[in-house]
Each structure stands twice: as C-alpha cells, then as structure tokens.
Amino acid sequence: MCEAILGMIEAGRVEGRTHGEAKIVAIIRKKYIKKKNLQIISDELELDYFYVKEVIDLIHEHPDWTDLQIGETLIMRNNF
Template identity: 45%
Template sequence: MSIFEYNEEEEMRKIRDSEYKSGKEDGIAQGIACGEAEAIISLIRKKSQKGLDINEIADILELDVCYVKKVLNLLAENPDKTDMQVAELIIGQV
C-alpha cells in the first residue's frame, strides 16, 4: 500500500475521534461554568433573603451590579426554579 493511498474509513475514524474529544471538552467547560454560576446564584439568593439590596450584594460578592440585578430578576420571575436551573438560564443568555 502506497503512502499516498487514501483510507476513507481511517480518515472518518480520526474525524469522529476528534469531534468526540472536542464535544467532551466543551461539555466539561459548560459543566464547570454552570456549577460556578449555580454557586454564585445561591449566594445572591441567600443575601437577598437576608434583606440586602442589589448594591450591597454586588459589593459583598464583588460582582457587577447588572449581573446581580439580572439574577434577582430571574429569581423573581422563576420562583419555582432551582439555582442550577437559573444558572442554565443565565448561561443560555450569554
């Protein structure tokens, strides 16, 4: 077999392996982002339940006021959703 011969089956396997690896890495990154967002949303929810306002929460957690406001609005609009579900909503908007 010449080195110049094309093996379609081998090339397709390489492409599938590459796409699988890329998808897996993207999934891991998405999971990490979602987990971090969930933790932050949980903190924002707890601070709000203690009666802190948007500016106080943003200052304590060292977050942007607009982000805190967006989270609080989503929490108010979706009171039945978990922190993870709200995180998924936030990530979907980005």
C-alpha cells in the first residue's frame, strides 16, 4: 500500500513540474512573439540564456506543439 501512495505522490510531483515548466514556456513564447531577443528574455525572466534558447529552438522545431508538450520534453531532456 505504501508503494502505491508513494507512486501517486511522485506522479503528482512530475505533473506539477510539467505544468510549471509549461507556464514558463508560455511566457517565453509570448515575449519572443513580441520580438524580444533571447538575451533580453533571459535577463527579464532571470533564466539561463541557454535554457531560453533551448525553448525557442523547440518552438521552431515543433511549431504545432503545445507549451505542455515542450515542457514535458524539457523535463525529459534535462532530467529535472
């Protein structure tokens, strides 16, 4: 029984991280659409430049993906 509960807790954590990541992706996307360059986005959001670049690269590579899909990919790639 404890294993099942621990599994549910971990699943909730992963889901929470994914949704949080998707919110960050959405903010980056909005700023990029407004023609802000990557360094300015990075500075304004206090995020690593290379992280912002990775998000923008994923947006360009997969224009049909949602922010949630990009967030999931970032988590899997970076093993957050």
